[in-house]
Amino acid sequence: KVHKVCVLPGDGIGPEIMEVATKALTMAGAKEGEDFEYKYCLIGGAAIDATGKPLPDETLATAKESDAVLLAAIGGYKWDTLPSAQRPERGLLAIRAGLNAFANLRPAIVPRQLADSSPLKRELVEGVDILIVRELVGGIYFGQPRGFGVNEKGERIGFNTDVYSEPEVERIARVAFEAARKRSKRLCSVEKSNVLEVSQLWKEVVIRVGKDYPDVELSHMYIDNAAMQLLRNPKYFDVIVTGNIFGDILSDEASMLAGSLGLLPSASISGSGPGIYEPVHGSAPDIAGKDVANPLAMVLSAAMMCRYDLSIPKVADRLEAAVNAVLDAGLRTGDIYKEGPDTRLVKCSEMGSELMKHL
Amino acid sequence: KVHKVCVLPGDGIGPEIMEVATKALTMAGAKEGEDFEYKYCLIGGAAIDATGKPLPDETLATAKESDAVLLAAIGGYKWDTLPSAQRPERGLLAIRAGLNAFANLRPAIVPRQLADSSPLKRELVEGVDILIVRELVGGIYFGQPRGFGVNEKGERIGFNTDVYSEPEVERIARVAFEAARKRSKRLCSVEKSNVLEVSQLWKEVVIRVGKDYPDVELSHMYIDNAAMQLLRNPKYFDVIVTGNIFGDILSDEASMLAGSLGLLPSASISGSGPGIYEPVHGSAPDIAGKDVANPLAMVLSAAMMCRYDLSIPKVADRLEAAVNAVLDAGLRTGDIYKEGPDTRLVKCSEMGSELMKHL
Numbered sequence: 001k002v003h004k005v006c007v008l009p010g011d012g013i014g015p016e017i018m019e020v021a022t023k024a025l026t027m028a029g030a031k032e033g034e035d036f037e038y039k040y041c042l043i044g045g046a047a048i049d050a051t052g053k054p055l056p057d058e059t060l061a062t063a064k065e066s067d068a069v070l071l072a073a074i075g076g077y078k079w080d081t082l083p084s085a086q087r088p089e090r091g092l093l094a095i096r097a098g099l100n101a102f103a104n105l106r107p108a109i110v111p112r113q114l115a116d117s118s119p120l121k122r123e124l125v126e127g128v129d130i131l132i133v134r135e136l137v138g139g140i141y142f143g144q145p146r147g148f149g150v151n152e153k154g155e156r157i158g159f160n161t162d163v164y165s166e167p168e169v170e171r172i173a174r175v176a177f178e179a180a181r182k183r184s185k186r187l188c189s190v191e192k193s194n195v196l197e198v199s200q201l202w203k204e205v206v207i208r209v210g211k212d213y214p215d216v217e218l219s220h221m222y223i224d225n226a227a228m229q230l231l232r233n234p235k236y237f238d239v240i241v242t243g244n245i246f247g248d249i250l251s252d253e254a255s256m257l258a259g260s261l262g263l264l265p266s267a268s269i270s271g272s273g274p275g276i277y278e279p280v281h282g283s284a285p286d287i288a289g290k291d292v293a294n295p296l297a298m299v300l301s302a303a304m305m306c307r308y309d310l311s312i313p314k315v316a317d318r319l320e321a322a323v324n325a326v327l328d329a330g331l332r333t334g335d336i337y338k339e340g341p342d343t344r345l346v347k348c349s350e351m352g353s354e355l356m357k358h359l
Numbered sequence: 360k361v362h363k364v365c366v367l368p369g370d371g372i373g374p375e376i377m378e379v380a381t382k383a384l385t386m387a388g389a390k391e392g393e394d395f396e397y398k399y400c401l402i403g404g405a406a407i408d409a410t411g412k413p414l415p416d417e418t419l420a421t422a423k424e425s426d427a428v429l430l431a432a433i434g435g436y437k438w439d440t441l442p443s444a445q446r447p448e449r450g451l452l453a454i455r456a457g458l459n460a461f462a463n464l465r466p467a468i469v470p471r472q473l474a475d476s477s478p479l480k481r482e483l484v485e486g487v488d489i490l491i492v493r494e495l496v497g498g499i500y501f502g503q504p505r506g507f508g509v510n511e512k513g514e515r516i517g518f519n520t521d522v523y524s525e526p527e528v529e530r531i532a533r534v535a536f537e538a539a540r541k542r543s544k545r546l547c548s549v550e551k552s553n554v555l556e557v558s559q560l561w562k563e564v565v566i567r568v569g570k571d572y573p574d575v576e577l578s579h580m581y582i583d584n585a586a587m588q589l590l591r592n593p594k595y596f597d598v599i600v601t602g603n604i605f606g607d608i609l610s611d612e613a614s615m616l617a618g619s620l621g622l623l624p625s626a627s628i629s630g631s632g633p634g635i636y637e638p639v640h641g642s643a644p645d646i647a648g649k650d651v652a653n654p655l656a657m658v659l660s661a662a663m664m665c666r667y668d669l670s671i672p673k674v675a676d677r678l679e680a681a682v683n684a685v686l687d688a689g690l691r692t693g694d695i696y697k698e699g700p701d702t703r704l705v706k707c708s709e710m711g712s713e714l715m716k717h718l
């Protein structure tokens with residue numbers, strides 16, 4: 001069977017890291033007798049330049065017909081001055097919503113080869129392995145009403161609505177409970193139910209869904225406390241489930257436990273259609289085109305795609321093993337490089353060719 | 360002149376630490392010829408037990424007639440099962456709103472005596488001195504409409520409104536710019552304007568207010584990135600200004616830079632009426648009544664009160680110097696204790712009597 005992958009290189013370093021990832025994926029697949037058909041489409045700034053829209057209809061249509069979507073990164077200085085409704089980020093939000101990719105899975109793992117680059121003390125982060133399950137197509141990101149207006153005093157206001165429905169919470173809670181069941185069986189639901197009604201509904205539904213998972217230990221934490229505990233004692237956490245905006249903040253904070261975003265993949269899945277697989281890092285316009293970007297998070301995103309959407313775990317295993325091997329060999333792109341007897345600074349393309357050797 | 364202070368010991372460890380703080384304040388004041396009149400009132404769980412309400416009218420009335428409010432902490436297991444509208448936290452939100460204490464100033468300072476207790480590496484946090492200015496009486500905490508309902512599909516929903524008006528943003532921005540002007544002249548405004556309209560208005564108004572402060576360097580950061588940068592390079596920040604919920608999360612995250620909440624005070628000021636001065640930590644019901652709480656953040660909150668609302672900076676200096684002296688002498692309550700040749704574990708009351716010796 002040929003796996004149909006919609007490839008979205010996007011902006012900045014996107015095309016460079018995507019080239020490495022697709023090559024590695026093709027090679028790893030070949031070893032396991034799996035073939036891929038790549039359909040390249042436009043998104044973000046590149047799409048704005050070519051079509052005027054951050055998510056052209058054609059891109060969404062192709063994505064929907066694919067088995068999975070591989071996305072590199074979007075955005076750049078060039079488009080920063082556009083009105084926000086026309087910016088590259090809108091393409092990202094639109095494809096998430098368009099594919100109903102409601103469950104964003106973001107592992108925060110501290111790779112042993114890099115435990116020293118964390119801003120946190122080594123003993124706190126060594127062995128950390130957290131999975132953040134973020135609701136991705138609801139909450140304040142998409143809630144209506146939203147916009148600008150005037151209040152009863154005649155003052156100009158800006159406003160957004162943070163809203164969740166019972167089924168929305170239920171489906172993300174199930175994804176999280178299922179994930180916890182396959183791991184250390186601990187789930188922490190993060191909200192702000194001491195202040196917000198939307199969080200009270202969230203908590204109530206998570207508790208109800210939890211009755212179906214008596215083997216999973218469920219705890220609850222306010223978002224402010226979670227932001228603290230993630231630093232105080234990150235190993236406390238196994239799986240975290242939370243809403244869109246809290247997940248955005250918490251997953252970025254958690255990603256720093258690893259010291260660098262350079263190795264962090266993410267998956268955004270819908271349960272039915274194709275999911276979106278992308279590195280946690282951005283498009284890094286400052287280093288675009290210089291062949292110094294780190295392609296490993298992109299490669300690991302391709303691995304997640306193989307595991308979750310394409311159900312070819314052996315290809316995922318090969319990709320992950322190759323990433324481990326180049327790290328063990330001491331190869332480092334600039335973002336994760338530290339001078340030492342066992343490390344060597346390499347360019348993006350060289351990291352790619354070394355990866356290929358290990359595949 | 361006699362300074363009228365409304366004293367709210369609240370729940371848990373509140374009464375213990377408040378006793379130390381008022382004694383220290385009285386003593387420090389006496390040295391400078393300043394007198395205090397303390398009016399004790401109920402708030403939080405204690406108020407619920409006595410009156411059925413987390414903020415009795417009498418407490419708010421007394422607070423309004425005072426020069427400043429000193430608040431210890433509220434909440435405890437006992438009241439956790441009450442419906443949320445009747446919980447201790449509501450008393451806190453109500454007194455903030457009732458006094459229009461819109462500007463919450465939370466210093467995140469890493470005291471040199473404790474730089475080793477931070478979860479972050481010493482070289483990253485040593486010398487960190489951040490002031491977070493959080494809007495405290497608006498945003499999603501108070502926005503209308505809010506509540507529970509049913510959507511067009513007939514599903515139960517919970518919802519809140521995140522809203523800011525131009526004048527609300529303007530007044531908090533001015534507080535932040537003024538604070539930055541007295542410090543390193545750098546202000547970072549944190550929002551999520553790539554997604555939220557309320558943040559777009561926020562950013563626009565902050566930029567406009569910034570024109571009045573050409574000597575202050577203004578930068579903008581998305582909340583997710585700020586949550587990362589606070590770990591990656593905390594010394595980048597001087598003053599941070601942000602909305603209610605982002606400030607809640609960010610200030611708690613920042614407080615962990617210090618390794619402990621035990622030394623962090625906060626001020627919530629209105630510009631006109633009395634402000635509220637309280638430690639960042641909570642009521643710690645697990646250790647209440649055991650005489651092991653750390654009273655120093657409470658004492659430092661009293662110092663902030665002297666500086667901001669009562670305009671008796673010399674009394675503030677004395678309190679802060681005494682706190683420094685007991686720390687230099689190696690005295691530590693359990694929360695900040697690390698065994699060593701130069702440290703000694705003390706109880707709350709002993710920390711209090713040692714403080715008095717240094718006053």
Ligand SMILES: CC(C)[C@H](C(=O)O)[C@@H](O)C(=O)O
Pocket residue numbers: 089092093248553554583
């Ligand atoms: C670019 C932005 C809209 C996006 C988000 O907030 O979801 C990003 O921060 C992310 O987390 O993928």
Ligand SMILES: CC(C)[C@H](C(=O)O)[C@@H](O)C(=O)O
Pocket residue numbers: 194195224448451452607
């Ligand atoms: C107790 C809670 C309502 C409060 C808040 O969210 O404001 C607390 O977390 C704080 O930061 O003072």
